[in-house]
Amino acid sequence: MTAQPFHAAGEAPPPTPQEMRSAMSVFASGVTIVTGLDDGEPVGFACQSFASVSLEPPLVLFCADHRGRAWPRIRRSGRFTVNVLGEDQREVCGRFGSRTGLKFQGLDWSASRWGTPSLPDVLMRAHAEVHAVHVSGDHDIVIGRVLALEVLKPGKPLLFYRGKFGIDDGLPLELKPPFLGWGDHWG
Numbered sequence: 034m035t036a037q038p039f040h041a042a043g044e045a046p047p048p049t050p051q052e053m054r055s056a057m058s059v060f061a062s063g064v065t066i067v068t069g070l071d072d073g074e075p076v077g078f079a080c081q082s083f084a085s086v087s088l089e090p091p092l093v094l095f096c097a098d099h100r101g102r103a104w105p106r107i108r109r110s111g112r113f114t115v116n117v118l119g120e121d122q123r124e125v126c127g128r129f130g131s132r133t134g135l136k137f138q139g140l141d142w143s144a145s146r147w148g149t150p151s152l153p154d155v156l157m158r159a160h161a162e163v164h165a166v167h168v169s170g171d172h173d174i175v176i177g178r179v180l181a182l183e184v185l186k187p188g189k190p191l192l193f194y195r196g197k198f199g200i201d202d203g204l205p206l207e208l209k210p211p212f213l214g215w216g217d218h219w220g
């Protein structure tokens with residue numbers, strides 16, 4: 034089956050938010066939890082828009098929705114840890130991808146040297162300080178200068194693809210409602 038473009042080239046209005054969400058969901062990614070410590074309280078959110086930016090100096094990035102509650106607090110604290118989830122950590126993603134429920138309750142986290150929360154059983158942690166923040170539409174592009182890396186264990190990463198965990202070959206190819214993306218599943 035061949036997927037149709039949303040609009041013919043040349044006469045295209047820009048894609049709607051739903052079309053953006055659906056199309057971008059075919060780009061598979063890992064899942065991270067970005068954590069920080071604000072006023073002694075651990076905060077964090079699930080984040081798939083993590084990427085490496087520069088090797089020298091060591092820089093990483095993530096994109097944070099302006100509606101998020103954790104990001105302004107992480108920004109204020111000036112430091113964060115990116116915790117890369119393994120494939121058996123769907124529950125951790127669920128709790129940090131939700132606006133309801135206590136994210137750290139019952140979780141065996143520890144404070145890093147920089148005070149930022151280190152989550153247990155993750156594949157890798159990148160500890161960083163906020164280096165630059167670029168406002169881009171409804172998100173901030175956050176550049177972090179890496180202070181330390183911890184590569185903790187081998188293992189398969191948690192994958193997020195077309196709004197679901199893992200690669201599901203059975204999903205239809207058409208880009209039509211219901212649109213897929215994390216915003217449809219987590220509030």
Ligand SMILES: Cc1cc2nc3c(=O)[nH]c(=O)nc-3n(C[C@H](O)[C@H](O)[C@H](O)COP(=O)(O)O)c2cc1C
Binds near residue numbers: 078099126
């Ligand atoms: C798999 C997954 C990936 C996500 N990626 C991002 C992301 O890259 N940027 C972002 O701002 N929110 C992302 N979210 C949404 C936030 O985790 C979600 O809105 C969360 O409830 C925000 O919590 P907060 O309001 O306490 O900060 C993602 C959620 C999931 C489940």
